[in-house]
Amino acid sequence: MSLLQASGLRKSFGGVHAVQGVSLQVRAGELLALIGPNGAGKSTTFQLIGGQLRPDAGRVLLDGADITGVAARELARRGVGRTFQIAETLASFTALANVQMALLAHDGRWRGLWRGAGGYRRQDALALLAQVGMQAQADRPCRELAYGDVKRLELALALAGTPRLLLMDEPTAGMAPAERGALMQLVRELARERQIGVLFTEHSMDVVFAHADRVAVMVRGELLAEGPPAAMRANSQVQQAYLGSGLQAPGSPPTLPVAEQPMERAPLLRVRDLQAWYGAAQALHGVSLTVRPGEVLALMGRNGAGKSTTLKAIAGLMARSGGSRHFMGEDIGRWSAHRIARAGLGYVPEERRIFGDLTVLENLEAGRQSPRRWPGGTPLPPWTVQRLFALFPNLGEMPERRGARMSGGEQQMLTVARTLMGQPYLVLLDEPSEGVAPLIVEQMARAVRELKAQGMGILLCEQNLAFAQAVADHVVVLEQGRVVHAGDMAGFMADAALRRRHLGL
Incomplete structure (x- = not known):
C-alpha cells in the first residue's frame, strides 16, 4: 500500500x-x-x-x-x-x-x-x-x-x-x-x-x-x-x-548565438574596493567591477561567496558599506536606496518581493518611472505595459491576477517586468532563472539579450552556468567576499579546471 x-x-x-x-x-x-x-x-x-x-x-x-x-x-x-x-x-x-x-x-x-x-x-x-x-x-x-x-x-x-x-x-x-x-x-x-x-x-x-x-x-x-x-x-x-530545447551543459556551445563584444563606452557602473558588513561580520573585502552599456557581467561563486551582498551594497541596501561606487558618472556611495533607484539603477532581488495584494497591472504601475535619455540626448526606448507583455507573454495572460495567486516563476517574471517599468539604464539581476521552468528560462535568456542589445547594462548573479554562458560577456568570481577571478566569459567556459576550482563544476 x-x-x-x-x-x-x-x-x-x-x-x-x-x-x-x-x-x-x-x-x-x-x-x-x-x-x-x-x-x-x-x-x-x-x-x-x-x-x-x-x-x-x-x-x-x-x-x-x-x-x-x-x-x-x-x-x-x-x-x-x-x-x-x-x-x-x-x-x-x-x-x-x-x-x-x-x-x-x-x-x-x-x-x-x-x-x-x-x-x-x-x-x-x-x-x-x-x-x-x-x-x-x-x-x-x-x-x-x-x-x-x-x-x-x-x-x-x-x-x-x-x-x-x-x-x-x-x-x-x-x-x-x-x-x-x-x-x-x-x-x-x-x-x-x-x-x-x-x-x-x-x-x-x-x-x-x-x-x-x-x-x-x-x-x-x-x-x-x-x-x-x-x-x-x-x-x-x-x-x-x-x-523546451534546453540551454546547453557547461562547456558546450550556448543555445543562443553569442553577442558581439560591446563597444568601448564610458562605464555605467564602476565599483572599486567595495566592502560590506552584517553587524560586526565583514562580508565583502575589496570587490571591484565595471559594467558598460550593452554588457552583461556575470557575478558567480559558491553559496555565501558574497554575490547577493554585492548587489545589495551597490543598490544602497546594506546598513554598513565602504568603497567607491559610481553610476552614470555620479558618486552614489552615500545615496539612499530610493535615490539610486530613481537615478535609473534597477534591482531585481532573489526573493522577488512583489505586492501580493496587488494585481499584475498594479504591481507594474507601482514601479513606473518617466522615460529617460542617455547623457548625449538619445532617448531610451520606453518600457510600457504592452512592451512588457510582449516580452513576458505569461504575464499578458493574467493582467488582473493578484501577486499572491501567481506561481513562483510567474512572480519572478513580474519582478523583472516591474523593475523595467522604472526605465533603468542598468539592472542588478539576482538569480533570474531560479524557480523558473526550463522553457521560461530560454525566454528569460532571450529577454536579457534583447535588453543588452538596446544598450542596457546588466550585472547578473546566477547559479545556472548554462544561462550565464548564454547571455554574459564577462565574469567575476567571488570567494568569501573577495574577487578570485575576472575575465571574459568565453575564456572562463573554456577552462574546465578554473570552473572546477572556483565553482566545484
Whole structure:
C-alpha cells in the first residue's frame, strides 16, 4: 500500500482552476518529482496535501487514514514534514536556535520554554545541522546566511519532526549545481534509510532526472504524464509543454548565438574596493567591477561567496558599506536606496518581493518611472505595459491576477517586468532563472539579450552556468567576499579546471 494516496484533487480560485482532478501516489522510501510549467498547479497541489488549503473535491490518505483538509499543524504531528518554495525560517535567530525551536514544537514543549530554550536538545539540533552540512553555520543568524544555506536549514527543520512523508517545494533553489546534487543525494539516503516518502517539485532537471524514482508532469492544473525519469525526458508532449530545447551543459556551445563584444563606452557602473558588513561580520573585502552599456557581467561563486551582498551594497541596501561606487558618472556611495533607484539603477532581488495584494497591472504601475535619455540626448526606448507583455507573454495572460495567486516563476517574471517599468539604464539581476521552468528560462535568456542589445547594462548573479554562458560577456568570481577571478566569459567556459576550482563544476 502507498504511504500517500491523493485522488481526484480539485481547487479553484474564483475563475482560475488551479488543480483539476490530480491523483498521486508515493510509497515509503520513494522520491516522486512533480514538475511542470510555472502556474501548472504544483504548489497548490502541495498545499492541498500539506493542509495549507482545503480541496474543493478529492481525498488525501496517509497510511490509509483520511487526512483531507486536516490543518498543517496537525499533519506535522502525524508525520508530514514540509519545506517551502520561499524558505520559512526565523531570520533573527541563529541556525541552531531555529532547529531547537523546531524540536520544541515537535515535542509539544514550546509553551513557557522560550527563555530557557538555548540549551534544549542542543546536541540533537547540532546533529541535524550536520546532516545537512550546516554545523559550521550553527551560530550565524539566518539573515546572514546565503539563500542556498537557508534552504538546507529548512530541510533540517523538517527533519526535526521525524516525518514519514516529506513535501519539498523546490528544495535546491538558490544552490550551486554541486550543492544541489549533494543535498538531494542526502535526501535520497534518508528516504531509503528511514522509509520516508518524498514528494518534491523542482525546476532543475539535473536534480529531477538524477534523483527521482518517478516523475509526474502537470500542465494547466492536470496531470499530463507520469513514469520513470528517462521516459519523461523522452516524452514529446513533456518536451513541448515544459522542457523546451534546453540551454546547453557547461562547456558546450550556448543555445543562443553569442553577442558581439560591446563597444568601448564610458562605464555605467564602476565599483572599486567595495566592502560590506552584517553587524560586526565583514562580508565583502575589496570587490571591484565595471559594467558598460550593452554588457552583461556575470557575478558567480559558491553559496555565501558574497554575490547577493554585492548587489545589495551597490543598490544602497546594506546598513554598513565602504568603497567607491559610481553610476552614470555620479558618486552614489552615500545615496539612499530610493535615490539610486530613481537615478535609473534597477534591482531585481532573489526573493522577488512583489505586492501580493496587488494585481499584475498594479504591481507594474507601482514601479513606473518617466522615460529617460542617455547623457548625449538619445532617448531610451520606453518600457510600457504592452512592451512588457510582449516580452513576458505569461504575464499578458493574467493582467488582473493578484501577486499572491501567481506561481513562483510567474512572480519572478513580474519582478523583472516591474523593475523595467522604472526605465533603468542598468539592472542588478539576482538569480533570474531560479524557480523558473526550463522553457521560461530560454525566454528569460532571450529577454536579457534583447535588453543588452538596446544598450542596457546588466550585472547578473546566477547559479545556472548554462544561462550565464548564454547571455554574459564577462565574469567575476567571488570567494568569501573577495574577487578570485575576472575575465571574459568565453575564456572562463573554456577552462574546465578554473570552473572546477572556483565553482566545484
